[in-house]
Amino acid sequence: MQPLEKTGNILPLLHEIRHALEDLLATGQTMVIDLQAMPFAPSELVELKEILGVGEVSAELHALGKSTIQETAFSGAWWIVHFNIDEKMISQTIEICHIPAILMAQHADIQMGLQQLSSTLGGVSL
Amino acid sequence: MSAPTLQKGLNAFAEQIDAPIASFFSSCVHCGMCADACLFYTETGNPKYTPIHKLEPLRRFWKQEYTLMGRLKKALGLSKAISDEELEEWKELLYNSCTLCGRCSMVCPVGNDLAYMIRKTREGMAASGHAPIDLVGASNRSVTIGSPMGVRLPALQAQSRKAAKETGLDIPFDQVGAEYLILLSSMEIMNYPEYLQAIAKIFKQAGKTWTLASDAFEATNSGIQIGVSDIARELVSRVVNAAEKLQVKTVISPECGHAYTAIRWDAPNLMGRKLGFKVRHILEVLEDFRQSGLLKTEGLEESKITFHDPCQIARRGGVIDEPRHLLNLVSNNFVEMNDHGKMNWCCGAGGGVSANEEAHEIKIKVFNRKVTQLKELKVDTLVTACANCRIQLEEGLEEYQIDLPVVGLTEMIAEHLVETK
Amino acid sequence: MNQLSLEERLRLHGVSRRGFLKFCAATASLMALSPAMIPRIAAALENAKRPSVIWLSFQECTGCTESITRSHSPSLESLIFDAISLDYHHTLQVASGDAAEHAREQAMKDNWGKYILVVDGSIPLGNKGFSTIAGISNVDMLIETAKGAAAIVAVGSCAAFGGLPKANPNPTGAVSIDMIIKDKPIINVPGCPPIPVVMTGVLAHFLTFGTLPELDHLKRPKAFYGQNIHDRCYRRPFYERGQFAETFDDEGAKKGWCLFKLGCKGPTTYNACATTKWNGGVSFPIESGHGCLGCSEPNFWDAGSFYAPLSTPIGHVAQNAGYALAAGALAGAAIGFANKQKSSQAIEKHEEITVNDLIKGETK
Known part of the structure; x- marks a missing residue:
């Protein structure tokens, strides 16, 4: 099978990212682009990834399956992929923000961790 | 008596086309899975041995005579009529390269019993004079002599005397009221006399009564193989009549494949009635004995x-x-x-x-x-x-x-x- | 256990708040909701209680259940289905016989007015006896179970539109759910089978908002059925440029050109296949090289050939085909009778074959 020709959706998407980065600088407005909601030829996502490139930060999350959070070569634009516990992709997005919300520690988790730490310390005499 | 003709063959096809045949042909999805189930295909790689292809004459007959499109095509000359030449060509496929083993029937995803269809196609082949000459000869000997290999009663009696001598046990003939009627295949009489001796010993130990029938000792049925129900019926009725005359409870099919099929499955259909006795394969009977503790053995085979x-x-x-x-x-x-x-x-x-x-x-x-x-x-x-x-x-x-x-x-x-x- | 909220249950299973938020993000994507809705989804799911679900299967092939149990959302079994209480499902439940029917009655009694009724398969009205469960006809069971339902989800084209059983000449008199139940909210999730995540998405929406999603004129959730396949198809640019595959093996087909001329029903079919895709987002029919059959549209089976371009007039063809079919059925019956005659005539003509009748040219 020969490589398929393209939908032409990459260019407008790149423009959308550019506008979103401008907004982030100007107003602090964040944005999420759901890549699963728009059509791409099979080769186009690969191409998009190549154009956006790899930036400074790369993180992996392990909660209900793996997630990869990769800053693109354009700081402030993040490529985020969530997988489920069966390692199937469940969502693929580009987020425009200072730091993706999913990386932030959550109050409930901090609380639970704190409890555990306290009980551990309570059982050990210093 | 008359010579076989194409017309008689086609009439036989028409007789054989029943609801299962019609539904099998109309549900075939041409997937070709039956090819890989057939050893004639797997060992030669020749697609002409694909089981469904062997049925082409019957399939076309069904199409031309039983479906609207087929009739139209035939009327318009778009579908060629079945000829003697074609049937002669198919002889090799329907007889030489099909053992009716039924493996193809097992894999068919739409449940077509291809072996059943080939057996039925043979009816038309035989009626139109396209059965292999050796099977004609075997059928002839079965009907006139009583065995496809030409084994007559005196030959069996000789083997029986030998078995009696070897085992020191009686080989009973025509015992009215015996529990089991033992059938034999010609092959067992001529090539494997050990079988009869084994039967005598096993039944002696089990304490069961059995008998041979001097007018119906042959279990094989050439009519089934060649595909002539009239002959199959004639042969199987000899066994049925003998068993009912001797009032046995069970008829035991010997170590022979199609003989079991003939007596166990085909006989009631050919006779058109329920049989007055049970039919078991010898292995089933031995297993019954084993379960009832009537089969006591010692020692184990050492070989693999x-x-x-x-x-x-x-x-x-x-x-x-x-x-x-x-x-x-x-x-x-x-x-x-x-x-x-x-x-x-x-x-x-x-x-x-x-x-x-x-x-x-x-x-x-x-x-x-x-x-x-x-x-x-x-x-x-x-x-x-x-x-x-x-x-x-x-x-x-x-x-x-x-x-x-x-x-x-x-x-x-x-x-x-x-x-x- | 039934009283715990979804988040509490997840936490019991060792899932962190962060994991819960990830699940909410995936759910938003699943429901085709704006990512801005994630906080709202999280807030709603934190407090969601397990609704009871009763699943009835009528004239169907189990393809819908097959499809849905292969759903790949954040692991269907552990999450979405964990978030509901599936109290009755012929195919999946362990109970059988009286115990099974008892489970259904008990769930109805305990959750009267609150449970969700999911139905796959059409209902035969030609003769009630065509399809029964535990001696109860499909139509009786539907009417009885629908009475206490909060809403009904008709899963698959059979339940939504009558589907294959209803195709001409509709021998069982099959009808869709909404032809029988008129006084309950009904959500149609058509497709043969429907995309699994669409089904999960509808359940997730109900869990999240406690309401039904927005529906189109055919009662389908707009989030999934709002756009046609064609508009979201990656091959759409070829259509615009007039580049079409003419056969399934020509150069155009190899280059992945538009399949319109090969009968693709994408332009008139409203479904999410082109973006959500199948088998965990691997592919969908058009990406595999075959046109869309239009399986999520009413009467797709009788809408002309799957391989005739949409520009061929189908209205009259379908009607004429109906007449032709009716004539064919009559002719078929006539042939059936003639065929029976043929076999019995053949048996009458049978001359007994003896061993002397088997060799050509030998007449004795």
């Missing part, structure tokens, strides 16, 4: 053995667990072949192929399938429960220069009986 499931007995007869129980009774080194049981590969000589000299070359060629199975196992002894399989196994192994003894299961059991005297 495997079992070749005869198609008609295992696949179409369902006698699969019985031989395993019996083998494990006398062996602790029994191993299974790949695809054993209901998916076992045919020996290559059933369904009339062994009696058909025209099929000699191909039946040896396709025996390669069995050779492959056996090579994977490296056994010392091959056991089976069909005299016809046994002949082919022995001949095939010889041709492929493999030194491997072939034994009938019943006689193997008999050799391990605890002496009770």
Whole structure:
């Protein structure tokens, strides 16, 4: 099978990212682009990834399956992929923000961790 | 009496087309899975051996006579009529390269019983004079002499005397009221007299009464193989009448595949009535004995053995667990072949192929399938429960220069009986 | 256990708040909701209680259940289905016989007015006896079970539109759910089978908002059925440029050109296949090289050939085909009768064959 020709959706998407980065600088407005909601030829996502490139930060999350959070070569634009516990992709997005919300520690988790730490310390005499 | 004609053949096709045939043809999805189930295809790679293709004459007849489109096409000359030349060409496919083993029927995703259809197509082939000459001869001998191999009663009586001498036991003939009627295949009378001796010993130990019938000792049925129900009925009615005259409770089919099919499944349909007795394969009876504690054996076979499931007995007869129980009774080194049981590969000589000299070359060629199975196992002894399989196994192994003894299961059991005297 | 909220249950299973937020993000994507909705989804799911679900299967092939149990959302079994209480499902439940029917009655009693009724398969009205469960006809069971339902989800084209059983000449008199139940909210999730995540998405929406999603004129959730396949198809640019595959093996087909001329029903079919895709987002029919059959549209089976371009007039063809079929059925019956005659005539003509009648040219 020969490589398929393209939908032409990459260019407008790149423009959308550019506008979103401008907004982030100007107003602090964040944005999420759901890549699963728009059509791409099979080769186009690969191409998009190549154009956006790899930036400074790369993180992996392990909660209900793996997630990869990769800053693109354009700081402030993040490529985020969530997988489920069966390692199937469940969502693929580009987020425009200072730091993706999913990386932030959550109050409930901090609380639970704190409890555990306290009980551990309570059982050990210093 | 009259000569076979194309018209009679076509009439036979029309007689044979029943609801199952019509629904089988109309539900075929042309997937070709039956090809890989057939050893005539797998061992030759020639697509003409695809089971559904062997049915082409009957399929076209059905299409032309029973479907609207087919009739139109025939009327418009778009579909060619069935000719004598075509049937002669198909003879090889329907007789020489099909053992009615039924493996194709097992894999058909829409449940078409292809073996049943081939058996029915043979009716038209025989009626139109396109049956192999050797099968005609065998049928002739069966009807006129009483056995496809020409075995007459005196030959059996001679073997019986020999068996009586060997075992020191009585070989009963025509005993009214005996519990079991024993049938034999010609092959067992002429080539494997051990079978009769084994029967005498086993039934003696079990304390069961049995008998042979002097007017119906032959279990095989050439009518089934050649595909002439009239002849099949004539042959099977001899057994049915003898069994009912002797008032036996059970008729035992010997170690012969199609004989079991003939008496167990075809007989009531051919006779058009319920039979006055039960029909069991000898392995089923032996297993009954074993379960009731009537089969006492001692010692175990030391060699590594495997079992070749005869198609008609295992696949179409369902006698699969019985031989395993019996083998494990006398062996602790029994191993299974790949695809054993209901998916076992045919020996290559059933369904009339062994009696058909025209099929000699191909039946040896396709025996390669069995050779492959056996090579994977490296056994010392091959056991089976069909005299016809046994002949082919022995001949095939010889041709492929493999030194491997072939034994009938019943006689193997008999050799391990605890002496009770 | 039934009283715990979804988040509490997840936490019991060792899932962190962060994991829960990830699940909410995936759910938003699943429901085709704006990512801005994630906080709202999280807030709603934190407090969601397990609704009871009763699943009835009528004239169907189990393809819908097959499809849904292969759903790949954040692991269907552990999450979405964990978040509901599936109290009755012929195919999946362990109970059988009286115990099974008892489970259904008990769930109805305990959750009267609150449970969700999921139905796959059409209902035969030609003769009630065509399809029964535990001796109860499909139509009776539907009417009885629908009475206490909060809403009904008709899963698959059979339940939504009558589907294959209803195709001409509709021998069982099959009808869709909404032909029988008129006084309950009904959500149609058509497709043969429907995309699994669409089904999960509808359940997730109900869990999240406690309401039904927005529906189109055919009662389908707009989030999934709002756009047609064609508009979201990656092959759409070829259509615009007039580049079409003419056969399944020509150069155009190899280059992945538009399948319109090969009968693709994408332009008139509203479904999410082109973006959500199948088998965990691997592919969808058009990406595999075959046109869309239009399986999520009413009467797709009778809408002309799957391989005739949409520009061929189908209205009259379908009607004429109906007449032709009716004529064919009559002709078929006539042939059936003639065929029976043929076999019995053949049997009458049978001359007994003896062993002397088997060799050509030998007449004795």
